[in-house]
Amino acid sequence: MKNNIFPNRAETPVCILGLGLIGGSLLRDLHGAGREVFGWNRSAATVKQAQSDGFDVSGELPAVLARAEESKALIVLGVPVPALEDLLAAVAEQAPSCGVTDVTSVKAEVMELVRTAGLEDRFVGGHPMAGTADSGWEATLTGLFDGAVWVITHDNATESDRWVRTWVAVVDMARTVGAAVVPARSRQHDKAVARISHLPHMLAESLAVAGDRGGSLALSVAAGSFRDGTRVAGTAPNLVKAMCENNAEALVSAIDETIELLQEARAALADGTGLDALVEEGFAARGRFEARAGRALFNVRPGTPGWIEQLDAASQAGAELSII
């Protein structure tokens, strides 16, 4: 980066609050990349385990926040949505200078909590699209984000150095652990993941139930299409519920659209007019998806005139960002 408003951006320390699958794996990878990174977790057992694994973590939130403030760290909120409100209040009070980001899957709801806590001018939302069926520190692993998409939001972007610096620090952190940064506004993000992540779960659960109701004969003759179509119904129910219920508004609309497609297909089957509409459109759509060989790459120069419009254009193209 030739721009000199972020002289030491690769040296911004990172403070991770919450060391579950995402926060803990991020701690491992940033540490592995030689970044200064430290963390906090509510559970004493997790703290002990992470410490004995060689990481710089603590169970004392005020001390950790004081250290973050002192070192001008980027704070990563790694806790589930229900725990965010209290943590945002603590950050607002005890780390008034730090940039803040999160790693939860639904962005509009988090942005509301951030506004309420008064952190809007130094918060940049994030969603690393990575995970496994497991959770907690025991589930953490290195390389979890390598090649994954990390969506970073900019709907509360301002011209201030403070916000831009936070945005740059979040992008840098994501790229340090191998992720591809894709920009989006919160509501666009939530609508997109409703369609391509939460809706697939709802359809897989429904298909699993409908197949199972066919009894042993149906399950005995089931082959690849049923196996593929139900795979994610094997995900732990609490993870599926947390993900989908937190994105209720966008998911309801995606489900409604799908019900309408199925109703049209059902009517076409019942009156004998045939399935051309759905089948031709579905085949073309899957073809477009398969034909995507990676993502477009957009270069942006953070904080320069028009850069937010560039982020919007990159978002619309589903492009990956590079900072110049």
Add this chain to the structure above:
Amino acid sequence: MKNNIFPNRAETPVCILGLGLIGGSLLRDLHGAGREVFGWNRSAATVKQAQSDGFDVSGELPAVLARAEESKALIVLGVPVPALEDLLAAVAEQAPSCGVTDVTSVKAEVMELVRTAGLEDRFVGGHPMAGTADSGWEATLTGLFDGAVWVITHDNATESDRWVRTWVAVVDMARTVGAAVVPARSRQHDKAVARISHLPHMLAESLAVAGDRGGSLALSVAAGSFRDGTRVAGTAPNLVKAMCENNAEALVSAIDETIELLQEARAALADGTGLDALVEEGFAARGRFEARAGRALFNVRPGTPGWIEQLDAASQAGAELSII
């Protein structure tokens, strides 16, 4: 087999009418297994190609049917449903002694055509659950049926030696090419495949469309759940349409059940009561599917008292058959 009403069952010649992906691959495997097998195809080009590949095939239907009658062959109808009616009439007239089976995917509709043609007492429906996205003689291959399920129907079963002999010949043929024979009545088969094969196609097409409507951002952030859930939307539209439209009644009912599940989920999301019902049931259903380690094995002695009840019991258990 100790039963002596089928003295030479492994030597029953097989006559295959229609040499597309299924019929042609069956010809290859039976030939490879050393069985007497010969075939017919309407297209002169296919006949020429199959002959030059070393197979005993002809484009002269009357001659082929005369040979089948002469050698008491089992006739396999390998043509698509729209071509069945004419072929059944020709078989009724020109091969009045031969047992007959088919390899199309929907059974109740075929059974109606069979009744109309007056072939009910020597017809046994079949559905090898194997295939690729390709069709025609060029797509044929060896080993296509190895390990696949081959559903064989018995709703028109009679006590007559003729029907039982045909049933045994069909089972033998399926097992010769490595398939697992699962018995079912036609309507049960059609309902089962609607749930576990045709419904997955409808959901995959709908998901592909819903994802695509999310534009580039949605497709860029799509990962495994979308990829798996849309895979079979990549199947050639004419194959999907033929399969699903021919099983309209059963598929409409499976779609209706799915729409109802989605409507309940949608309502639970909208009113905040949560997705427990669908997600817990879907997770348990997928678990039951995954836990199935192969199929139960039922032994039957064809033609003995109570054997049809045994077939019904095996069907309900989704069991594989062995003839004793």
